[in-house]
Amino acid sequence: MRNQPHSQWQVIDAAAEQRESAWSLDRQVELRTWLLIGIAIVGLCVIGIRISQLKAYRQQSFLENANPITIREESIPAVDGRIFSSDGQLLAYDDERFNVSVHYRWLEDPPDPRWLRSQVKTLKKRSLELKELSDDAAEEQVLELRKNLWQKLILAGNITPEEFEKTRKKIQKQVEGIAEVVDRNQLEKKQKKDAEQEERSGSFSSWDDVWKLVKSELTEPPSRGRPDPIVIREELDYHPIIQNVSTSVVAEIESHPSEYPGVRIAPSTTRIYPRGNLASHIIGLRSSLREDQIRERRAELEGPDPLAYQAGDRQGRFGVERSYNSILRGLPGSQKVSLARAGDLIKTEKIRSSQSGKHLVLSLHSQLQLASEEMLDELISPEPSLIPPLPDGLVDPSAKQTQGGCVLVMNIYSGELLAAASSPRPDLQKLAIGSSDYWQELNSDKRAPLLSRVTQVLLAPGSTFKPVTAVALCETDGVPQETFQCRGFLDDPFSHRCAIFQSYGIGHEDITLTDAIAQSCNVYFFAAARRMGSAPLVTWCDRFGFGNTTGVDLPFEQSGHVPAPRDNQPEGKYQWYPGDNLGLAIGQSYLTVTPLQMLTMTALIANGGELVTPRVVSRIASGGENSEKPDIIPPVKSKPIPISPETITAIQLGMKEAVASPKGTAHKTAYLKEIAIAGKTGTAQTGGNRDSHAWFIGYVPADRPQYAFVIMLEHGGSGGADAGPLAKKLVQSLLELGFVEPK
16 A cells, blocks of 8 residues: 555544654565565575585485485305215205396286386487387387297206296286285275274364374375285396306306396205215205295394395204204395396395305215115015915915014214114105105105104114113122023913024923023013012113113104103103013013114123214314315214123123024024124014014124124014114124124
């Protein structure tokens, strides 16, 4: 109003005009103009300062948003340690391989429209000739470039177009399946959120609800009918399309990156078991860990994983692959990988180099192991018997089929196992490949080939247990000097009898402790157990290690069970009766042992009273960059058992006579002129009209013991007739390989 030359509302009153002129911007036009200019300048200065600040301190972040680069940390595969036999044979190793991996967008068909447009822009920038092309023509050029890339990969990988297409479609199907699940979850969350917002907008219970609605409407974008699909990591990742290519293919791809866009060479390792099923239960298996197993492992560990496991890394499942997993395991390295928006590789930067695992040298001798397995495989039936037991206790000899067995050889002083054969057994290479058909075949085999007969099978040892009873007798009452009259049975002709009485109706007549061991007189040991009572025998079972694991460096070892009065406790799983002591004296009743426990017992008799701990690893050697470090030799572990020399001598003589004497139970099948063998046969009855378990324990040479051995045939028949010939073959192999010398 004041801008007019004259106002009809001008106040005439001088006093009123003075009051009005005290402060009025309308009267001061120049001041008002400069004031507005000043406010504008201050605003522009604030904006300019903020722009300068952003340019100086935030420029990099804006550039990253304009051209986003994904930086991720990837592991560099490490090589796990090798496993050798004592004679230098390679039993397990990591084969380093190179795989060709291709970015998903270069495999996707039909291609993603956004990726195709970005490739068109990139193509036009690189070539002036293509810059004048239309977008449609440029897209055709990109598709032609992708087609040529596929052809090059097919030729480089030496595969058929059908194989390439099958792999490509499999990858695309997996990625699309993951994306579909993610999109579905996103849509469900959005629908749930929209329903909650609609419910809140319909009714307000408080001013807080009103404020939340206003805040949501002002700060959140408007709801769309359907959210944009999420781009999952797998769509921006590289996927292996060709496995195990040659180094010449690697050189071709890496030296011409422009000709192989979207292609990377990914190193990997594969565990190889070149000897197949040789010593498979001892060597064991390494297989890949799943994502859920990694989560379980991290949950069990209180701190960071010392072995840095990730999904896909291999871990030992059984055998020394498991018990020495932390030693064999190579520590993976790490590298920083920079990827462009479309997933193209920009650069890689190594953070940490990988470290190779240590090597294991087993005490097993490959030739002796092979000979032991071959002699077992000749006896083990390919399929379990389907013939039902005959009535009235009759057994059809033609139906006898050995279901499994093992052969063990050990140095009696160091505890090193030279052979640990188990049959049936799996083929490690087939297991490593991961064939579902082979896995189904193993699980459907009723002979349980995945069960190690060395450490996991629990059986009654039969008469091979009598040396333990002899020790208990001699250490309780002294070595018996008088003879014992064996009439073939203890009290009743129909129970507690000798095998000779069951076959010929006669006893052993006058017999000594040495003869009782050599001729396997049951009645002698029945009578001894009755005189001693249960306490001495149970005590000596404990001292020999029965009922406990041997401590061998193999996983999943079973401990077995010794019948004793303590089983009658309320929490006990067994019921003990006084008659069980007689059965225990001859290795029956409900006594269960492993062949490895019988081996340590045999070694104790042979070495004069040392209970050695068996082991299969004799040396740990450094690998890779640490190969110059000295080898680690595990110490020999043994425990002295206080047994008098007279007792040891008497039992050793009895075991020697069992093979050397014509009356010995092993003379016909195990005697050799070239070398003296000490042994003890055992035929463990199983009941149910099934064949007995055949056992043979022994050591060589009988005069200067060096090696103890055990042979067990599950439902194999007689210890003398069936296990004895294998003992003879085994000792002949020891002679041929030079482990022992002839007389």
